[in-house]
Amino acid sequence: MSRFGKREEGIEVLIQEAVTMALESCGTKGIDMLYLGTVNPEEFVGTSNFAAYVTDILGLTPTPAVRLETAMSSGGTVFQQGFLAVKSGLHKNVLVVGAEKMTDLNTAAAARILAKVIAPSERIYGATMPALGAMVTRIYMHEYGMTREAMAQVAVKNHHNASLNPYAHFQKELDLKTAMEGKIISDPLTIYDCAPISDGACAAVLTSDGGDGDVDVAGIGQATDTFSILEREELTSYKATRLAAKKAYEMSSFNRKDIDVAELHDAFTSFEIINSEDVGFFGRGEGWKAVTDGRTQLNGDIPVNTSGGHKARGHPIGASGLAQIVELFWQLRGEAGKRQIDGAKTAMAQNIGGFCQNNIVTILKVR
């Protein structure tokens, strides 16, 4: 993966950094298919037909290439579709790339683009992602007694992990006092509860020709939910995550207790907590206590977002889901440096598209 952050270079450079690292890491020759996950290059960087464009800048034409998009879960989707392509027998070595260059626009312009993932019937009232996230967070606090401190502790944990990750957007610690006193974005969410707008790219190679030391895809799951959140039965748990996790668990034959390390979609600190319940790590309403008990830290019984998560590793929306996979790949190979979870053998990535309208869960294991 490229270093995430506010990058001065163009998206082309970020993609080249990630792909070069992926190809050198695996030594695979003869890529025969490319999938690109990117949410909105048309508006963020002004070019369409982006799969062909990327194939060309990588010097990989005439390799077939397809761009995929499921909003913020595009990075998870591109990995799962790469797996499908290998499984079909029609492709042998598939390169998957996730990328987004978001900081060429200012925050207001980026926010207007991001809001297009929200149902038109709710967007017309001014709903933005942080506004909806704040509403859900309020309800969760009311229902389960979550403290502001628990949310701040997610940010502190993820910043700590990111400080050990040379590819992270934020590579510095955050102290609890600062995290508790952040500027309000949408009450109760402060700037420290929200993932940043980032630039970045990731790449991975899926192959039918793996060997010792490779990582296997154990299970995949995906599910959609109503586009309008008004139509949902509940707001502090997401059916699309629960169903995707169920499918991934079933395919893998693992259960929640088998997972050694996880990357969960922490666009907001409170969402890491909700997601940790939806994938079954903790009971409903128990996720925030697990954080205050330190169970999701690097030395906890189920470390979450060892990369720093979207919150601190960064959130270039087309790349984020694949960044989760890259982190877990490093963890399963024992290559995660100072944030390594010893003996990690099974790992889960959970990735949200839009406001939990299209979610993805992937389980990996050491071969």
Next chain:
Amino acid sequence: MSRFGKREEGIEVLIQEAVTMALESCGTKGIDMLYLGTVNPEEFVGTSNFAAYVTDILGLTPTPAVRLETAMSSGGTVFQQGFLAVKSGLHKNVLVVGAEKMTDLNTAAAARILAKVIAPSERIYGATMPALGAMVTRIYMHEYGMTREAMAQVAVKNHHNASLNPYAHFQKELDLKTAMEGKIISDPLTIYDCAPISDGACAAVLTSDGGDGDVDVAGIGQATDTFSILEREELTSYKATRLAAKKAYEMSSFNRKDIDVAELHDAFTSFEIINSEDVGFFGRGEGWKAVTDGRTQLNGDIPVNTSGGHKARGHPIGASGLAQIVELFWQLRGEAGKRQIDGAKTAMAQNIGGFCQNNIVTILKVR
């Protein structure tokens, strides 16, 4: 498929029309995956995360859904990826949808969006799709002696076919004199040489559970080419089409003489001619003579664009490639009404993405 044209209804209605027809046609129950091909709903209709949106308006949540895009070949791509998904064994009944609603914007605004598929290095000089198409057409005329009349005859043929197609954008005949005297768009291309801006949606179901009377996917091929046309070895033949066709022929074990009916990407009349050479129907520089000899008409030895083609059936860019497949499906089932090619057993669709940067060839056969 929905009726193509300038439709007053929203894209949601067009998609519902197409999907209802597809599901009623095949009787398949239990769709377990949805692929949506659409080029730019973010800018054409203002909503992103469109695969989840479409899944919801179809009442199909929590079915997994992925949006695919390869510019104007998105409709062909969505069909090929649906085939891959079934072939993987991970999905049984896959619904593929192609859709675009383009006429909510005026022609100038739509043209600005469409130009984003062109290389930035060429777009900055004002290159538009018709401008590049006109340049290629001039070169082809110069190299091979093609007459303006041959191009007009493509338009006349395709309008005739569309007049027999109740789903076509233009359902009226065009006479040669009118076709020869059209308003210039980009010399030598007139309004009658260019496909219209259309609204429309198409749908198909791919299944591992087919039976008698179904249509089989015999071969698929896809290839990319340099994003900038400046870097190409030649301009009057497209490598991405030739390679995609080669792959599709090889997989199918058919050769060019086995194809009974074809849909070729006639965004410009001259491109139908170039494509007919690139897929091997005619020798280089011979395609225009095949038109003047009537060989590609309904009663010719290789009927091309029986639907009316993009030129007259219409060209809603995310749907067009799938509209080709739908027409060929009807032809192979003997359901093409007054434009039926008797005894058609093998059929080819050829679909261009951008300025021949990402092309798709699909071969179908009767089971």
